[in-house]
């Protein structure tokens with residue numbers, strides 16, 4: 001009798017735990033896991049739509065994280081006597097070719113709600129049907145399962161509070177699924193292939209920066225270690241709500257976002273570990289708040305399922321046409337380089353450029369400055385974040401940007417007073433001086449507004465505004 005064979009196409013679910021696609025595939029007699037580095041995800045491209053600016057879709061830092069994640073997945077699969085086929089080619093070529101080579105009956109994979117991911121999935125499914133292989137999709141990346149929402153996703157509330165209350169009151173988070181026992185992988189029939197280098201992918205190789213909040217190393221192994229460290233080893237969750245607006249260091253927030261977004265960690269597994277922490281350590285507002293933030297993540301995922309490509313329009317899902325968005329390459333260049341002359345914004349952008357990470361507070365201010373103070377098309381900022389962020393996710397990134405730019409899921413004015421924010425959240429100026437050493441000698445009362453220094457003060461603090469550090473590019477008064 002013919003052997004029953006399944007292929008698992010890994011996408012942004014690079015893990016063995018709580019992975020429905022892998023678990024269901026494991027019922028077959030042979031299972032072949034596959035990952036495709038899609039060339040369209042790397043290198044420069046046009047933003048598209050009515051906008052012609054170009055940007056790099058995946059920069060060096062996220063590329064490194066992803067390569068490490070794929071390598072870790074392969075190692076974990078090999079430890080379980082399985083393997084991972086790796087290719088550098090579009091999924092719609094790789095997946096059907098591999099499925100045909102091993103005579104697979106089915107291909108299992110995680111489905112995603114964002115437009116590009118949907119179109120890749122559709123291309124793969126069409127080709128699989130053409131060769132008589134059954135595509136089997138699974139919802140693997142949110143806290144609440146799509147099928148457990150109290151209403152069809154097309155009817156969910158467009159406000160976070162409405163959405164959160166509806167799921168908290170009328171849905172339950174499922175337990176994480178068990179790890180499967182994996183049957184043999186018929187890898188010999190196709191060849192395992194190697195993880196492409198950054199050069200193969202057309203991306204600059206980058207080193208880790210010692211000033212980073214955390215060394216973000218890709219993979220399920222590092223992701224589960226990070227979760228354990230934050231919750232149990234360092235016992236930080238008990239004070240998360242008070243510390244989460246921090247700016248410096250690894251411990252003020254969970255730093256789980258890169259692992260969640262490449263799927264090295266499942267949000268249901270994080271939730272189960274929070275439950276365990278609540279049983280074994282403490283249950284308080286902080287422990288709840290981490291889940292509250294994971295629901296924000298879900299909110300944007302389901303919002304994209306509902307509104308799709310409308311999120312990428314200049315006027316957003318609210319189709320606002322009353323804002324005069326500008327394009328100004330010189331000003332945009334100063335913002336990306338961290339040379340605006342506003343220290344809080346510049347520190348945030350320098351941190352992003354060097355490490356791929358920014359705290360939520362830093363992101364809000366950097367984004368608000370571009371969108372609300374400079375009024376430069378917010379999508380250019382979002383595209384820049386897409387290149388640089390180690391934890392980029394299309395729904396979280398464009399959803400948050402649209403929110404701050406006033407074209408997303410909130411009709412209130414979301415403009416931040418960046419100097420006031422700096423004085424509140426970086427009262428001692430430590431964050432700003434960490435990233436802008438030229439301002440190191442300034443006292444906390446002056447560090448967030450160096451343009452107010454007199455000639456005499458500039459001499460005293462060893463900084464010449466306009467020479468050592470730029471003049472502000474706009475008058476924030």
Ligand SMILES: Cc1cc2nc3c(=O)[nH]c(=O)nc-3n(C[C@H](O)[C@H](O)[C@H](O)COP(=O)(O)OP(=O)(O)OC[C@H]3O[C@@H](n4cnc5c(N)ncnc54)[C@H](O)[C@@H]3O)c2cc1C
Nearest residue numbers: 253254255256257293294297360363367392393396397400
């Ligand atoms: C302009 C802008 C762009 C952003 N782009 C992204 C992005 O591309 N990817 C991304 O994961 N987050 C994004 N965020 C949300 C948030 O800033 C990060 O999730 C958070 O800073 C990651 O650090 P952490 O894991 O320590 O977060 P924690 O404070 O520990 O939160 C725990 C988890 O909750 C989720 N979360 C928290 N806040 C948000 C939020 N506002 N929206 C969605 N999920 C949230 C994340 O998965 C995060 O890992 C963006 C925010 C802004 C303002």
